[in-house]
Amino acid sequence: QITLKESGPTLVKATQTLTLTCTFSGFSLSTSGVAVGWVRQPPGKALEWLGVIYWDDDKRYSPSLRSRLTITKDTSKNQVVLTMTNMDPVDTATYYCVHSLQYWGQGTLVTVSS
């Protein structure tokens, strides 16, 4: 059974750095072809892809957010970490981690206060 769960602060202040952790089970990020991605969704708005990390540590980021994002993995802990710098109220959203398109975390709502 594959599960993913996001964890981290629910409230951050503007200009701070957000760090979210995706803890997963049922697969290994050391297996060839495997990837974990991050997606966010502002309240009432559309899904937005943030980035993805692959089993070989290759990473891809949304061009519009590339300068602010870092995704890392800890294979031994079955975790993927998303770091987003210089947070702004417009970054208020539910943040999801996702595997193989089919498996999504429950999402975590992050509110950015000014």
Next chain:
Amino acid sequence: EIVLTQSPGTLSLSPGERATLSCRASQSVSSTNLAWFQQKPGQAPRLLIYGASSRATGIPDRFSGSGSGTDFTLTISRLEPEDFAVYYCQQYGTSLWTFGQGTKVEIK
């Protein structure tokens, strides 16, 4: 970056009717890299279709996907009450993923 444009923005239909949702890409997308998701309020997206036309596990056969190149379609043959939701297309090729802006299917 490939931009996906979904139409219409909102589709008002009655249960039992057929729903046809469109997703147009700004450049050609490999059919193997086009997916459709359903999302209900307060829930994570649910994968319906991958590879443009393959149904994900457990998805009823009233959902079908088609298309190639820059034009893709999700069809719901007969709407059930639980199908009223927001639908997103997504491309996951070129190592960069993008989503469409969504189509809301609402009860008429």
